[in-house]
Amino acid sequence: MRNLSWHDAGTLNPAQFPAYEQAHIAQAAGGAPVLGFARLTRCALVGAFEDPRRALRLSYVKDRFPIVRRLTGGGSLSVDPDTLIAVLALPAGPYAAMAPDGLMSALAAPFLAAIRGYGIDAAFLAPNDIVVAGRKVASLFARRDGAIVLFEAVLALALDVEELLKTLRLPLEKLTEQGLLAARSRFAPLQGLVPDLDRGALCARIAAETAAALGLSPHRQSPPVAGETPCVMPDDDPPADIQAFLKTPGGVLYMDVWLGPGTTIRAARFTGGVLCLDGGLLVRLQESLVGTGMAQAESTVLVVLGNTPPDIIGVEIADLAYLGRLCAARFHISRHLGLAAATQISTFSPDRTASIETLLGRIDAVLLPYCAKPAWCKWRHRDGCPECGRCAVGEAYGLARARHLAVITITRYEHLRAVLADLKGRGARAFLGVCCTDFFLKRDYAFIEAGIPAVFLDIGGDTCYTLRQEEAAYAGRFEAEAFMDARLLGRLLDWRERLGASDA
Ligand code: SF4
Ligand code: SF4
Known part of the structure; x- marks a missing residue:
C-alpha cells in the first residue's frame, strides 16, 4: 500500500x-x-x-x-x-x-x-x-x-x-x-x-x-524546511476607476477596473472571499479584459469562460459576466455624472435587466438614512424633516418634494422592512435609496425580499461598520454622522427629469 x-x-x-x-x-x-x-x-x-x-x-x-x-x-x-x-x-x-x-x-x-x-x-x-x-x-x-x-x-x-x-x-x-x-x-x-x-x-x-x-x-516524516517570504502588504495601487460588487451564494465578488485611454480597460481585478478552486481562473479573466473596451467587458468574460462552469463554489458564469455588465453600467453613469460619482451610485435590478435610465425613470420614492441627520437634530430618529436648512438631508427632502416624490427617513432596520413592504404593497416601481455599501452587502436580503428595483447612493464618512456599531445602527442608536452627497442626489434626480420621467 x-x-x-x-x-x-x-x-x-x-x-x-x-x-x-x-x-x-x-x-x-x-x-x-x-x-x-x-x-x-x-x-x-x-x-x-x-x-x-x-x-x-x-x-x-x-x-x-x-x-x-x-x-x-x-x-x-x-x-x-x-x-x-x-x-x-x-x-x-x-x-x-x-x-x-x-x-x-x-x-x-x-x-x-x-x-x-x-x-x-x-x-x-x-x-x-x-x-x-x-x-x-x-x-x-x-x-x-x-x-x-x-x-x-x-x-x-x-x-x-x-x-x-x-x-x-x-x-x-x-x-x-x-x-x-x-x-x-x-x-x-x-x-x-x-x-x-x-x-x-x-x-x-x-x-x-x-x-x-x-x-x-x-x-x-520530518516537516519540510520552509523559508520566509515577505508578508502581504495591502497594495498601494491607486483606487480603481470603476468598481462593482455582486453578492453570490459563494460570497461577495468584486470587480475593479483601471481605465486606459478612451474607453479601454488598462487593468482589471476580481477579488473576494470566494472558494475558487481553479487557482488561475480569475487571473485569466483579468488578463483577457486588458485592452478591451468597457462595453465589451461582459462579452469578453463570456468568451473566456465558454460553456464550462467556473471552478468556483456558488458562482455561475452569469455572475462573472454580470459583474462585467455592472462595471460597464457604472462607466456609463460616469459619462453622465463623472467618475467620482459613478463609484457612489449602484443599481439593484432583481432580474438583472434594468439599465440605470430605466430605473431612474421608475423612481417613486426616496429613502434616506437617519445616520446622515445631525446628532443634535430632533428629527434624527424620526421620519420627516422640516427642512431647516442646516444639513444635507434637508436638501434631499427639498429635492424630492419638489419632484412630488415620497421621501422617508429610515430610522431603524425594522422600519426599513416595513417601508419596503409598504412600497411593494402600493406597487412602487423603483426607489432611490441612500445607504452605505456595507449595509447593502450585509442586509441585502431585505431588498431582495421586497424585490423592488432601486438606485443606491452610497454615503461616506464614519459608518457604523467602520465604527463597529452595526447592531446599534440597526436599532436606530448609532450616534456618529454619515456624509450624504445631496448635490449628487440632485444631479441624479435631474438626470431622471431629462429622461422625461413623469412625476409619481
Ligand atoms: S434639515 Fe432636517 S434633518 Fe437636517 S438638521 Fe434640519 S430638521 Fe434636521
Ligand atoms: S448601516 Fe449604519 S452607516 Fe450604514 S446607512 Fe445604516 S445607519 Fe447609516
Whole structure:
C-alpha cells in the first residue's frame, strides 16, 4: 500500500507559510501525497483572492501582526497558535476532476471522522464548514492547479473572539459583553468540547482517517524546511476607476477596473472571499479584459469562460459576466455624472435587466438614512424633516418634494422592512435609496425580499461598520454622522427629469 506522509511542523512564523504550502505542492507534484499540521504565530490569514483592504480592519491590524496570504480561496481568518492548520496535497487522482462541492465534502469526511472519534457529533455544513450543533469548529478550503489538489482545514482549538471581531470586517456584534457572547455562540473551539484534548493525538487521528479515506498507509516524516517570504502588504495601487460588487451564494465578488485611454480597460481585478478552486481562473479573466473596451467587458468574460462552469463554489458564469455588465453600467453613469460619482451610485435590478435610465425613470420614492441627520437634530430618529436648512438631508427632502416624490427617513432596520413592504404593497416601481455599501452587502436580503428595483447612493464618512456599531445602527442608536452627497442626489434626480420621467 502507498504511503500518506504526514508531519507536525509545530509553530511557524507566518512568513514561512507560503513556502510551507509550496513544499506540500512540490511533494505532491513528485507523486507523493502529503499531510502537514502547522500553527502560526498571531496573524491575519487572507484567502487567495481576498483584497485585505476589504476583508480586514486594517486600522486595527496595522503594525500589530502580519498579514499572510493562503494559496486557497475562501474567507480571511484571524489566526494564533491556538489555530491548527492542516495542509493536504494530493497528486493526480479522482479529486482533480470532481465537482467542487463534492470535493469539499469528500475531503472533509476524514476530519469529521477524527472529530467524531471524540464522541462529538460533528457535521459538514456546505460549502466549507465543519460544525457541532450549528457552531463552527473548522473552515475548509481547496485549490487545484492542474491535477494537484491542495486542501486546507483550519481548526480552532481555542478562539479569541474579541481579536477576531477586531481583525475581520464582518457583520458581527459590537465589542460589548453581550455582543461577544453572541459571537462566541457561533463557534465551538475543540478544546471547549474536549477539555483534555491532546493536539499531537488529534493530528495522528486526522492523519490515520485521511490515509484510510485515500486508501493509503499513514507514515510520519520530518516537516519540510520552509523559508520566509515577505508578508502581504495591502497594495498601494491607486483606487480603481470603476468598481462593482455582486453578492453570490459563494460570497461577495468584486470587480475593479483601471481605465486606459478612451474607453479601454488598462487593468482589471476580481477579488473576494470566494472558494475558487481553479487557482488561475480569475487571473485569466483579468488578463483577457486588458485592452478591451468597457462595453465589451461582459462579452469578453463570456468568451473566456465558454460553456464550462467556473471552478468556483456558488458562482455561475452569469455572475462573472454580470459583474462585467455592472462595471460597464457604472462607466456609463460616469459619462453622465463623472467618475467620482459613478463609484457612489449602484443599481439593484432583481432580474438583472434594468439599465440605470430605466430605473431612474421608475423612481417613486426616496429613502434616506437617519445616520446622515445631525446628532443634535430632533428629527434624527424620526421620519420627516422640516427642512431647516442646516444639513444635507434637508436638501434631499427639498429635492424630492419638489419632484412630488415620497421621501422617508429610515430610522431603524425594522422600519426599513416595513417601508419596503409598504412600497411593494402600493406597487412602487423603483426607489432611490441612500445607504452605505456595507449595509447593502450585509442586509441585502431585505431588498431582495421586497424585490423592488432601486438606485443606491452610497454615503461616506464614519459608518457604523467602520465604527463597529452595526447592531446599534440597526436599532436606530448609532450616534456618529454619515456624509450624504445631496448635490449628487440632485444631479441624479435631474438626470431622471431629462429622461422625461413623469412625476409619481
Ligand atoms: S434639515 Fe432636517 S434633518 Fe437636517 S438638521 Fe434640519 S430638521 Fe434636521
Ligand atoms: S448601516 Fe449604519 S452607516 Fe450604514 S446607512 Fe445604516 S445607519 Fe447609516
